[in-house]
Amino acid sequence: MPGATPRHGLARALSKRGVCSRTQAAEWIRAGRVRVDGRIVRDPEFPTIAGRHRITVDEQPLDAAAPLYLVLNKPRGLVTTARDEHDRDTVYTCFESAGLPWIAPVGRLDKASEGLLLFSNDPAWAARITDPATGPDKRYHVQVDRRPDDDTLDALADGILADGEPLHAKSIALLRAGDRTAWLDIVLDEGRNRQIRRLLAAFDFDVLRLVRVAIGPLELGDLAKGAWRPLTETEVAALRGD
Template sequence: MTSKRAPRFGLARVMSKRGLCSRTQAAALITEGRVLLDGRRIEDPEHPTDLENAKIRIEGQAETSAEKRYIALNKPRGLVTTTKDEQGRDTVYSCFEGADLPWLAPVGRLDKASEGLLLFSNDPTWAAKITAPDTGPSKTYHVQVDCIPDIDMIVKLMQGVELDGEFLSASSVIVLREGSKNAWLEIVLDEGRNRQIRRLLAAFDIAVLRLIRIAIGELSLGELAKGEWRALTPAEVKSLA
């Protein structure tokens, strides 16, 4: 009887799955000749690799595998959610400068003008559960808009609209407070679509002045200061996925 073989994937993909770095970063490191697989230098990102048992070392790094990490950041406005921006804009990774962290990927996105709770992890399976459009946890936002929506408008936002082949809606909309010309809304989404709130409001000629994500599922932003981050507790990690 033959034993079951461990799954094999391209080396770059295995490095990404283990949380060593992104797949793109792994491919670059491999082609530069900086990756040793079971003691042998490999320069082909697609080299078949044992997902579970292969010993991988990146020259200049002591560890061959990364401990799973789960981080919450209070993203400031004006930072882009990317590892490296082609236009030279500041990225969310500037908030981690000087921290002794392994490579972490953003779990979902907040656009440059948005702020608030943003998660990072090197656990792609966990991240995929959170970002799944139809089954991931709900997201709660505080949104300042350039008008004072009446009850009819709130109903329309919850009923939704077809836009660019997608149906966009909010599961809950509550007016938090009103000014003379604008208002703050609490909007809850139970699905994840690209720039969903901005696109939904724009469909009704409502402009967003500020957008802050204050919670993902049961995890709230709390008292985390702008630009600061913290590790999630095991209970928080479990509650999200």
């Protein structure tokens, strides 16, 4: 119905306030810690309307968390997830001593990849960053096991069809080359699962290192490996597209 107030499931309503993930919210709800208008609700999909329902956790009023926006230089070997079923180290080890409120990765980098990774507790902002239609380009520096010729670079940019899924780069260029390896500058305007690795593998390249160096106007710069910092208001707005 036009103009109708949107309803959200209770778990989603909690996560949209930036206080926890939707998975964590569902756990709280099933454990009986969440009340709606004074009544315990155990259904994570219980419909709520913003501004109409009073939601409490452990009988405490639930206020929206202050928005938080961070950038991390992700080291190789960490998994981009809050919990790993195989007990591998995750990106959250980089924040262990910081005492931060709940934050979620904005997009992801696979375990073997490094570089710029964003975190926030603002779901709307994160959605703008990760949406292929509205999100900024992502730039990567990738070391491969040999030097590609110009024809191969053109073919990589044109892309391939892998299992019915188109894989291509917005742009690809040779950064530098040695006797046995080369570094490529690759820009993506969409994010498919292991896109760069799958694309290069189709041309028989082995990826030795993969480092994300920029998201839109935000560059990794000299941020140390494993270090993080808050984004400035200007950076937050620029990534949002303001």
